[in-house]
Amino acid sequence: MNARAREPRGPMLLSALIALIFQVVPLPDWLSIARPAFLVLVVLYWSIVSPRAGGLLFPFACGLALDVFRGAVLGEHALALTLVAFLVMRFHLLIRAKPLFEQALIVFAALTLYEFVVWCIDGWTGHTLNSALRWLHPVTGGLIWPVVFGVLSRTHRPR
Amino acid sequence: MVTFGSGRPVPSRVAATGPRFTFYAALAIVLMFLDQRGNWLEYARYGLSAAAYPVQLAVNSPSAAWRWVRGNFATRxxxxxxxxxxxxxxxxxxxxxxxxxSLEAENAQLRELTAAMPDVAERWIVAEVLAIELTTLRQRVVVNKGAADGVFKGQSVLARGGLIGQVMRAGPWSAEIILISDPEHAVPVQVLRSGLRTIAVGQGNTGVMTLPYLPVNSDIKVDDVLVTSGLGGVFPAGYPVARVIDVGRDPGQPLALVHAEPLAAIDRDREVMLVWFRADHPAAPAAPSTVVPAPPEASP
Known part of the structure; x- marks a missing residue:
């Protein structure tokens, strides 16, 4: 029970809320196309650093919030985010030991998988959107990962 | 990490187990299924959009504050x-x-009606567009009026200049509007000059719509104004939608390549009008059942 109490739940929830706001705040068109999926990055961070803080409920809830905000089919982003977080949690000890550069590559792969799942569900539910631009945010997400990691690791005691 | 030969981590350190993942994945899939088939999740969505409203207001507040400051310190x-x-x-x-x-009076005379018909728009409310970005590559906006003000799904949304979209989802205090420029949106339109009816489809770009279903030899030219045709059961007839900006005719192709520019300032207007229409007016949106062509006469 003691170990459970030390999990950084507060910073986790607060960072998720701020990331959600970053993700829906309006930006100029050219910038918003390249905007990284902040909430997904935050979920990946907590999945790597402290998977027990939120378990799989945290990615699921964040995905549901994204569904509501984006007007998607309920469960679409929830499924994609749960899947990606599950894979990352499975290997979180391996990923945690990697240097930031390699982590960024892994994050890029995870974001691409996430977008792929969303793209598939978009197609199956009849909301096809085959723009090449939708594959841009994994790249910027991977590039910004060191910054996200640096900022978030200051919000709680190192583990 | 402690391992015991099997190579598996100690169970207590594992947060993501297969069964748990299966549970959440199944839950998500069930949600999607329910949301897609039938409207069993309407209430859940209604509640969730109420929960989302404070965040939407928070996101909107900086730009709202900026406009308030600018409005208060406007120079003489x-x-x-x-x-x-x-x-x-x-x-x-x-x-x-x-x-x-005078035109209405003339029209009434021509139709031998005793009095001119009232306007098709019965009443409207002005809603403000919240500065929220839903999806980058789709064209949707959120406005600050919802079911509490009587907003309903499928309601027409107008702005200065013409039609801009329809309500896609009405929450308690906010509503999601799909713009006519969304790639998933199509408006039944009519060319004002020739009466030609067709469909204008969005492209995911506020400045351009396409008219993909016009034959090469159809009577359409640049600067033609497109108005809603009233078919389809959503929009009433006669509201301006777009102006043709480009007609490409390739004799080798069966269809013309026509582009039009929406007349309403979709990306610049912060205020939109949600409109209620008189159901018994001739220009009111035709109910889908009346649009269906009459069944062919039984052959003897």
Missing amino acids: ERLTAENTALREANKALELRALRTE
Whole structure:
């Protein structure tokens, strides 16, 4: 029970809320196309650093919030985010030991998988959107990962 | 990490187990299924959009505050200039209204009606667009009026200049609007000059719509105005939608390549009008059942 109490739940929830706001705040068109999926990055961070803080409920809830905000089919982003977080949690000890550069590559792969799942569900539910631009945010997400990691690791005691 | 030969981590350190993942994945899939088939999740969505509203307001607050500051510290010259411009616009509108009245009277005479029909728009409310970005590559906006103000799904949304979209989802205090420029949106339109009916489809770009279903030899040219045709059961007839900006005719192709520019300032207007229409008016949206062509006569 003691170990459970030390999990950084507060910073986790607060960072998720701020990331959600970053993700829906309006930006100029050219910038918003390249905007990284902040909430997904935050979920990946907590999945790597402290998977027990939120378990799989945290990615699921964040995905549901994204569904509501984006007007998607309920469960679409929830499924994609749960899947990606599950894979990352499975290997979180391996990923945690990697240097930031390699982590960024892994994050890029995870974001691409996430977008792929969303793209598939978009197609199956009849909301096809085959723009090449939708594959841009994994790249910027991977590039910004060191910054996200640096900022978030200051919000709680190192583990 | 402690391992015991099997290579598996100690169970207590594992947060993501297969069964748990299966549970959440199944839950997500069930949700998607329920949301997609039937409207069993309408209430859940209604509640969730109520929960989302505070965050939407928080996101909107910086730009709202900025506009409030600018509005309060507007200079005298700017206000005077704005006032003059508005007076000019008002005069122009009055002139047009005069003409409309005489035209309406003439129309009534032609139709041998005793009195001119009232306007098809019964009432409207002005809603403000919240500065929220839903999806980058789709064209949707959120406005600050919802079911509490009587907003309903499928309601037409107008702005200065013409039609801009329809309500896609109405939450308690906010509503999601799909714009006519969304790639998933199509408006049944009519060319004002020739009466030609077709469909205008969005492209995911506020400035351009396409008319993909026109034959090469159809009577359409640049600067033609497209108005809603009233078919389809959503929009009433006669509201301006777009202006044709480009007609490409390739003799080798069966269809013409026509582009049009929406008349309403989709990305610039912060205020939109949600409109209720008279159901018994001739220009009211035709109910889908009346649009269906009559069944072919039984052959003897």
